Amino acid sequence: MTPSRDDVLNVTHVTHVAQESAIHPATHPATPAANQTESLTDTKGRSEAGGSPVSPGGTRRKRKTANSYGALGQGSTWHISLATAIILFLIWFVATRFAWIKPLFLPSPGATFDAFISAVRGDTQGGTPLLDHVLISVVRVLSAFALAVVTAVPVGIAMGTSRLARGIADPIIEFYRPLPPLAYLPLIVIWLGIDESAKITLIYLSCFAPLAMAAKAGVRSVAIEQINAARSLGGTRWQVIRLVVLPAALPEILTGMRIAIGFGWTTLVAAEMVAATAGLGQMVLNASNFLRTDIVIMGIIVIGILAYAFDLMMRQLERILTPWKGKM
Amino acid sequence: MLEINDLSIEYPVRKGPANLALDHVSLRIDAGEFVVALGASGCGKTTLLNTIAGFIPPTKGEIRLDGKRVEAPGHERGVVFQKHALMPWMNVIDNVEFGLRLRKMPLHERRPIGMECLRKVGLADAAQRPVYELSGGMQQRVGVARAIASSPRVMLLDEPLGALDAFTRESIQTLLLKLWQEANGVFFFITHDVEEAIFLATRLIIMAPRPGRVVHEIHLPFARQYLASGDARGTKASPEFIATRERVLDLVHQTSSGATH
Numbered sequence: 001m002t003p004s005r006d007d008v009l010n011v012t013h014v015t016h017v018a019q020e021s022a023i024h025p026a027t028h029p030a031t032p033a034a035n036q037t038e039s040l041t042d043t044k045g046r047s048e049a050g051g052s053p054v055s056p057g058g059t060r061r062k063r064k065t066a067n068s069y070g071a072l073g074q075g076s077t078w079h080i081s082l083a084t085a086i087i088l089f090l091i092w093f094v095a096t097r098f099a100w101i102k103p104l105f106l107p108s109p110g111a112t113f114d115a116f117i118s119a120v121r122g123d124t125q126g127g128t129p130l131l132d133h134v135l136i137s138v139v140r141v142l143s144a145f146a147l148a149v150v151t152a153v154p155v156g157i158a159m160g161t162s163r164l165a166r167g168i169a170d171p172i173i174e175f176y177r178p179l180p181p182l183a184y185l186p187l188i189v190i191w192l193g194i195d196e197s198a199k200i201t202l203i204y205l206s207c208f209a210p211l212a213m214a215a216k217a218g219v220r221s222v223a224i225e226q227i228n229a230a231r232s233l234g235g236t237r238w239q240v241i242r243l244v245v246l247p248a249a250l251p252e253i254l255t256g257m258r259i260a261i262g263f264g265w266t267t268l269v270a271a272e273m274v275a276a277t278a279g280l281g282q283m284v285l286n287a288s289n290f291l292r293t294d295i296v297i298m299g300i301i302v303i304g305i306l307a308y309a310f311d312l313m314m315r316q317l318e319r320i321l322t323p324w325k326g327k328m
Numbered sequence: 329m330l331e332i333n334d335l336s337i338e339y340p341v342r343k344g345p346a347n348l349a350l351d352h353v354s355l356r357i358d359a360g361e362f363v364v365a366l367g368a369s370g371c372g373k374t375t376l377l378n379t380i381a382g383f384i385p386p387t388k389g390e391i392r393l394d395g396k397r398v399e400a401p402g403h404e405r406g407v408v409f410q411k412h413a414l415m416p417w418m419n420v421i422d423n424v425e426f427g428l429r430l431r432k433m434p435l436h437e438r439r440p441i442g443m444e445c446l447r448k449v450g451l452a453d454a455a456q457r458p459v460y461e462l463s464g465g466m467q468q469r470v471g472v473a474r475a476i477a478s479s480p481r482v483m484l485l486d487e488p489l490g491a492l493d494a495f496t497r498e499s500i501q502t503l504l505l506k507l508w509q510e511a512n513g514v515f516f517f518i519t520h521d522v523e524e525a526i527f528l529a530t531r532l533i534i535m536a537p538r539p540g541r542v543v544h545e546i547h548l549p550f551a552r553q554y555l556a557s558g559d560a561r562g563t564k565a566s567p568e569f570i571a572t573r574e575r576v577l578d579l580v581h582q583t584s585s586g587a588t589h
Binding site: 223225226228229230231232233234235236239243244247248250322323324327328 | 381382383400401402403405406407409410411412413414415416417426427430431458459460461474478
């Protein structure tokens with residue numbers, strides 16, 4: 001019975017096609033060929049995407065053509081960014097070369113580079129080599145950041161999972177978060193003195209709030225189905241938090257870490273304003289007292305490059321730790 | 329085995345009287361039954377499943393499993409969700425073994441069980457793959473394998489095939505019937521697809537909204553017919569199946585349009 005029904009279906013299909021070709025004799029020859037190539041590329045693309053990612057280059061090219069009407073603003077941007085950087089550099093070069101701006105306000109790229117070389121050799125105010133400045137600042141930022149990660153993430157998770165914790169922590173964080181670090185820097189110096197702990201505390205506080213906020217938001221993004229699944233499999237409250245909520249919140253936490261380390265670099269100069277003898281922020285502030293604009297600009301560029309390098313590392317970490325991001 | 333005694337669930341509403349999601353529902357389900365709850369959205373079928381699972385406490389009444397009162401989620405009641413319930417930071421086998429790991433079973437004991445469950449759902453080759461690379465149908469198979477890995481007494485399936493295409497649906501329907509036959513436990517399955525309901529159910533309960541309640545119960549032979557013949561299309565194309573489908577469609581239309589029959 002089944003095969004005969006199939007036959008009937010086939011027959012009707014064939015007559016249907018014949019009718020169509022009778023109605024549109026001109027368009028007909030082109031259509032099957034076009035359909036065929038379309039379906040071929042389609043299956044090829046699907047097998048590439050679904051199978052093992054052997055040829056990432058091929059897949060990427062395919063995806064680009066397939067999504068050309070897709071989401072806004074997609075595609076790689078590095079060459080545009082590179083061109084932007086080169087043009088900005090050229091403007092700087094030309095503006096100083098033809099003395100449109102006095103060297104006191106904007107030294108030439110060459111002078112800035114010379115300042116860099118002599119700073120590496122230790123020829124700065126205070127005689128500390130550039131590498132020591134860099135190391136001291138990196139240690140300050142990273143230790144404050146690490147301290148913030150191990151404290152703010154648990155606080156944020158607690159805020160997301162417990163009413164009591166949210167009630168306690170929310171007003172504190174929301175109150176100090178919008179304050180500029182320079183406003184409470186004097187207080188921290190009075191409380192903690194002028195040694196390392198004051199500087200690290202200031203950077204730590206600037207990293208803490210965005211990290212706690214991100215962890216709290218991450219908890220909110222966990223699907224209720226994931227939590228219920230773990231509970232129905234016999235998970236305790238603590239197991240659910242540790243094995244489901246924490247990993248599910250990880251993408252948001254990593255975003256928070258990127259924002260937080262940015263705040264850390266921002267706060268560095270403020271932290272090194274008081275009683276610092278070394279550090280990139282101190283070097284820049286000190287140079288500005290002597291109107292050494294070349295060292296100021298060189299210091300700013302070094303801080304910028306360091307911060308950018310850390311952001312690239314964080315992005316890489318994101319890719320390694322949360323490969324599922326945006327895919328589920 | 330699974331008793332639902334005079335169960336009512338109310339959701340508080342900001343203004344006016346509380347929303348009665350379930351109104352005095354009583355059901356007795358014995359081992360070896362495949363119960364499908366069918367109804368339009370808002371009839372309380374998901375609320376009923378969530379209450380059996382222990383996610384929602386009853387407002388009135390109680391649920392007993394083997395005489396023991398249900399008060400929280402437990403691994404003797406496995407749940408398969410519609411979607412978003414796998415853990416994408418774990419690969420397939422780790423997802424399947426997750427329940428055993430939560431109960432502190434060591435790796436060398438749980439790995440054979442996990443592999444066996446994956447083999448049952450036809451995904452033994454995908455054990456080490458990340459779940460976010462799988463198709464929707466394969467993800468649901470992993471969800472089923474994860475639930476059966478704890479060898480639950482009751483399987484609760486909340487529209488598990490709702491988001492899948494027709495071809496994948498049918499292959500998982502037959503898979504579920506085979507697993508049900510093997511386990512000889514209770515399967516409680518929710519759907520709004522009439523054909524799926526009739527094919528899977530040994531007992532079909534039709535629910536109606538406002539307030540959520542059970543309005544019809546029908547015992548059906550097609551699941552066992554399929555297991556005897558192994559021919560899903562033939563079962564679904566038989567005149568009895570089609571007649572039942574029309575009858576059930578009539579009942580669903582009557583009850584969801586407000587007429588109390």
